[in-house]
Amino acid sequence: MPEPSESKSANDQNHHIETIWRIVIDAISLIILLVVSIISNTTAIPFTRGFFCSDATIKYPYKDNTIPAYAAVILSVGVPIIWIWTTELCKLCYFKRYPKTRFEIRLLFWRHKSYQIAPIVRNLYILTVIFGYGYLATWVLLEVTKNFIGELRPHFLAVCQPSIDCTSITLLNQYNSYLQYGTNYTCLNSDTTSVREARRSFFSGHTAPLFFGFGYLIMYIHVSWSWRHLGILGHLFQVGLLILACYVGYTRISDFHHHWHDVFFGAVVGSLIAFVTFKFILNWRRQDPQFLPTITTSTDSCATSSNDPLENMNTYPVHLQEYDGQSTEVGLFHSSNVAVRSRQKILQPISLLKLVFDGLSLAIVLLTWLLLKYLVKPVRRAFLCSDLSLYHAEPQKKVFPTWLLVLCAIGIPLVIILLSECVRWYYLFRQKSAKVAYELQIRSKIYRIPEWVGNLYIIIGVFIFANCVTAFLTNIGKVTVGRLRPHFIPSCFHKYSYHDFCNNSNEWIINYECLGESSDIIKQKDGAYDIRQSFPSGHASIAFCGLIFLALYIHKVWNYRNFGQFPYVMETFCFALAAYIGITRITDNRHHPTDVLAGAILGTFVAIIAFRYMVDAFKRSVLSDLGSESMTD
Known part of the structure; x- marks a missing residue:
């Protein structure tokens, strides 16, 4: 590689060189992916799959898109790019994260010519190009899969208008026979x-x-x-993005443009490619060359302790404070690595603005959940009168009523967490272990908060936030998908027999109104609107969120050596209780099995994400390892 024309200064400790060939190769790669995706989308012929006349999954009526294709493209590209660019520019303008004298990037052109570029230009280029690569790779995989599999959409018969009329077939063997395209039928739609x-x-x-x-x-x-002042506001934005993505997926099911497994696998594939792209291709833990420049100054007190360039970009300098005659590093984000039973006292600053943002985030999620729960009415989903899954008997009594669900999934975990923290505080107080005090600054006054109070605030706050998010995501699915409950026809029309209600087995019921359906603004709890809110199961999602969160807490905290296998027994009990609650929703004829499965996956996912990524302060607490044998005098 040719040397740059300018000499390297003594201050260029983070000096880096890029070549013009990287830009050329990146552009060629993106163009290739774009061309392949366009060809697959416009000219490739999908596999011509046949069908059975008895297949009810392709007999849905045609509906227009709630979210058009161009709107989905704008959301999936425009929102991330604008958000990332705005964040990077805010870092440059307001936080001054890009020192000019300590980090230089030079772009080599032809014949040993080089130009110095700002670090933010390279960072925006890398973020945008790698995003474009992952996005186009997703489209290529999507188009190739669509054409090779050729699965029929739920409204296939309505769009295709096959030459054979399934309603005129009377013989059972013909009704269940496979019809191949070109041999048994052709599409009459021009x-x-x-x-x-x-x-x-x-x-x-x-x-x-x-x-x-x-x-x-x-x-x-x-x-x-x-x-540090944002609190859980950043997590609120993350939840909002997830909710918007789930809403778009739900509309694809309610519009009869996709089966539920099409949406599920699309979400899995998109999320997996995003993770691989960000984790391994973007490689944000790479240090040479550094993805984002670290903050470096002439003083040693501003050096960050993390090896992660991105963490270095977003942490403030640590300060030295003396306690008991010893110097202790106190970071504004991360507590320093101190032995568990050290007698040092560590102060972690907390701003009032963080508490305000935390309360605001919880209030927003709670209010939006109440809005969806009691004001937003579900979509009026069409159904086939021969769908036997809707003729189950009306449930008489709930095995697990709502008050018992709240007690088992929310009340009991809160009590166990509270008692565990009290026991931990007593044990560590008796052992004279390290005490972490939080400093809450309100204007010019500083208040000391005990460590156990801070831990309770973090854990219980995240637990409540996770349950609110789970309830919100659940109700988004209920009102958007509008899936009918197993006892829908008996509860809606008071028809308990298939022969009494259905005259034509292929008849689609589109415009209908349930008996006793009211036009009140506030929805009734168990009225005509509730029987159109089956997917996903609210009991299953809340139960799995609360109890899986408790199981993760027990696994993290109850690691005292004298407990033996008791923590594992409690974790198993949490999972078994959540599974039992979900099963009762099926045996009560209140949910389909897929409703319960979706609710369980949703609740477990939110619980793991909340405990793994939102309880960072608790996990990094020097008191989190109860029963450690190490001791520093």
Whole structure:
């Protein structure tokens, strides 16, 4: 590689060189992916799959898109790019994270010519280009999968208009026979583009790119939005992005453009590609060359202790404070590594603004959940009168009523967490172990908060926030999908027999109104609107969120050597109780099995994310390792 024309100064400790060939190769790679995705989307012929007349999953009526394709593209590309660029520019303008004299980047051109560029230009280039690479890779995989599998959409028969009329078939063997395209039927619809798209259901083209874009942005927010005054506000934005992505996926099901597994696999594929792109291709833990420049000054007190360049970008300098005649590093974000039973006292500053943002975030999530719960009415989903899954008997009594769910999934975990923290405080107080005091500054006054109070605030606050988010995501699915409960027809029409209600087995009921359905603004708790809110199960999602969170807490905290296998027994009990609550929703005829499964996955996912990434201060507490044998005098 040719040497730059300018000499390297003594202050260029973070000097880095880029070549013009990198930009050229990146551009060629992106163009190749773009061309392949366009060809696959416009000219490739999908696999012509046949169908059975008895297949009720492709007999849904055609509906227009709630979220058009162009809107999904704008959301999946525009929101992440604007958000990332705005954040980086704010860092440059307001936080001054890019020192000019300590970090230089030079771009080599042809014939040994080089130009110095600002670090923010390279950072924005890397963030944008790698995002574009992952986004186009998602589209290529999406288009290739759609064309090779050729799964029929739920409204395939309505769009295709096959030459054979399934309603005229009377013989059972013909009704269950496989009809091959070109041999047994052809599509009479002259709109070949619509017929082609009706054969490309798996997996969802709205969901996969959107989950990639928002997943990439969520991970960027996690490593970049670590200003200590924000509290859980950054997590609130992450939850908002996840809710918007889930809403778009739900609309694809309610619009009959995709099966539920198309949306599910689209979300999984998009999230997985986003994780691989951000974690391994962007490689934000790489130090040479550094992805983002570290803050370096002439004094040693401003050096950060983390090896992660992104963490260094978002942490403030540590300060030295003396306690008991010893110097202790106190970071504004991360507590220093001090032995568990050291007699040093560590102060962790807390701002009043953080508490305000925490309360504001909880209030926003709670109010939006109440709005969805009691004001927003579910979509009126069409159904096939021969759908036997809707003829179950009306439930008489709940095995697990709502008050018992709240007690087991929220009340008991809160009590156990409170008692555990009290026991830990007593044990450590008796052992004269380290005490972490939080400093809350309100204007010019400083208040000392005990460590156990701070831990309770963190854990209980995150626990309540996680349950509110789970309830919000659950109700988004309920009102958007509008899936009918197993006892829908008996409860809605008071028809308990298939023969009494259904005259034509292929008849779609679209415009209907349940008996006793009111036009009140506030929804009734168990009225006509509730029987159209089956997916996902609210009991299962709340139960798994609360009890899995408790199991993770027990696994983290109850590691005292004298406990033996008791913590594992408690963790198993938490999972068993959550599973039992979900099973009762099926046996009560209140939910389909897929509703309970989706609720369990949702609650578990939120609990793991909340405990793994939001309880950082608790995990880094010097008192978290109860029963450690090490001791520093």
